Amino acid sequence: MFNKNGLALFSLVAALCGTAQAQLSDTEQKIVAAVQQRSPAALLLLEKAVRINSGTLNPQGVRAVGELFRAELDELGFQTRWIDMPPAMKRAGHLVASHEGGAGKRVLLLGHLDTVFEKTSTVPLWERRGDRVRGQGVNDMKGGDVILIEALRALKSVGALDPANVDVMLTGDEERAGKPLQVARADMVALAKRADYALSFEGSNKHQGVDTASIARRSSGGWVLRVKGKPAHSMGVFSNASGYGAIYETARILNAFREQVIEPSLTFNPGLVYGGTDVSYAEDTATASAFGKSNVIARDAEVLGDLRYLSPEQGERARQKMLGIVSNGNLPGTSASIRFTENYPPMPPTEAGQQLAARYSQASQDAGLGRIELLDPGLRGAGDVQFVAPYTVGIDGLGAQGRGAHTDEEDLEIASIERGTIRAALLIYRLTLLPAP
Known part of the structure; x- marks a missing residue:
């Protein structure tokens, strides 16, 4: 099922999804409408987060972004907690939020609060450029964090979050993980062991004009x-x-x-x-x-x-x-x-990952946003989803789209926030409340 580069072949997608696109249910149409109505507010939330410098080695800034997002998750009915790391690690810690619903599948949503831009960076915090925004960590990955939160908010607005089992972990040291790693990622591994799926909101890439996601990442x-x-x-x-x-x-x-x-x-x-x-x-x-x-x-x-x-x-x-x-x-x-x-650690491709990617692609197509293809793992760096891959089924690249990540020209396509939120909300809804096809 995989070629020599570890790429999944999408014959499985066609087999799972069929040739005809399924129609969105009434609930799903309401989810999409809720996302679209919130798009201006989502951009404002992103601006608030990006205007706070949260370089990995700026623990006060990382915590400040964490408090901003924690308030949003509290409002959605999550039980939130801050996990401190040992002082010797010199890291801010992590934000964890949990929502207990019914007896359905459980999803773990992953993001990170830190960026590569430390306090001494001269890159503007936020600079609007028409339909794009340049800024510190705007697509890696505060844009993804906002998509994660706004997807949950859309589900909440239509009553689809109440019965769902969802854990969220926003780490404070993804760009420069604290040592030892066994301590820095212990809580993430524990959450993964009880999750059926893990969705990570690192930036989404386009390849040859088609949106992509990742089910494999190299060590x-x-x-x-x-x-x-x-x-x-x-x-x-x-x-x-x-x-x-x-x-x-x-x-x-x-x-x-x-x-x-x-x-x-x-x-x-x-x-x-x-x-x-x-x-x-x-x-x-x-x-x-x-x-x-x-x-x-x-x-x-x-x-x-x-x-x-x-x-x-x-x-x-x-x-x-x-x-x-x-x-x-x-x-x-x-x-x-x-x-x-x-x-x-490495995250090799699996058939279970392919099936999850197929469901993500189908949700995107059903919403009229086009298919999702799998990205060559050689075209992505490493990310937190790799720590959970041995324990659950993971997919990455559900975040915002931009250019120049980790550089002075890092930017974001504003419209990608709405697209990503629609896709993520539909996928979370289908994974937690609907049976697998």
């Missing part, structure tokens, strides 16, 4: 390569006595990675390379320093890289190949070691 982890050589006068380089030095051995290893480890959906990027006679790295500022001379063979070299893969099996293959390259065939006079870390 996000890292590796540190450390290489040792013999410091000596450069006149002896390449000799058995002096060897090749740390920098040549580093180059050999990196080139061997490129030649021998490549496979579909797998990437490994050396983001920082430094070497010389003495080297050091400051993690808090992500800066390296090195001392060396052109006529001295390098003693030390280090490389910081990331590693992304689609399945645990692919990740293990990559690590074993990289370990083999590092440990074997070292140039004379050198040695090397490599250490791996994993931040976000």
Whole structure:
């Protein structure tokens, strides 16, 4: 059912949905009307949230956005609580909200309060540009947070929220997750274990003009390569006595990675390379320093890289190949070691995920908003939905549409708030209150 890039084939969608579009029920038409009536107010809520700087390392700002959204969820009848993280983690914590209905399916809705724009950012908080808005975190992902809340509000307005079982978790450290991850995501995992579905509201992408969602996302982890050589006068380089030095051995290893480890959906990027006679790295500022001379063979070299893969099996293959390259065939006079870390686990595609995507696409088509296709996982970064994927059926990309996420030009298409809210509200309604097709 999947191609070599891990993309779901939409023959299943056609089989599940049929060729004729189902009509919206009376209740669903009321849901759509409620969303459309609230569109101006939804934009105002988004502006309030975006005008608060909530860079991950600004805990006061993250909490302020959390309080803004908490008030909205309280008004909708949710039981809300703030989860503090240990002070050593230097993170604001998370907002959790729960709504207990009847005995139907339970959905977990995911968003995050933080952005990549810290307090020192010079990017405008909110800048209206016709039918678009530029701002800090406007599509990643405060636009998605607003869609999540407005979808619940539309359900509430027609009485469809009262019988529904819904949990919401808005994390305060998605952009720079606190360590240890087992603590930072423990509450999310607990919620996932009791959920039938998890819907994540990261930004929605278009691919070749068609709206997309994601049921597969690659891991996000890292590796540190450390290489040792013999410091000596450069006149002896390449000799058995002096060897090749740390920098040549580093180059050999990196080139061997490129030649021998490549496979579909797998990437490994050396983001920082430094070497010389003495080297050091400051993690808090992500800066390296090195001392060396052109006529001295390098003693030390280090490389910081990331590693992304689609399945645990692919990740293990990559690590074993990289370990083999590092440990074997070292140039004379050198040695090397490599250490791996994993931040976000992989989320491989599943048939259950395909079925959920099919229902999302059908809801969109029934509302006259067109089909939804699955995005190549190589075209997305990592996200919180990956922590819940082992325990429930997840889908991501239900948020707003924009451009330039994580850059000074991050913006949002205003109309995408209404589209996303309609789609999300219909999907939540169908998942919680209607039987699966």
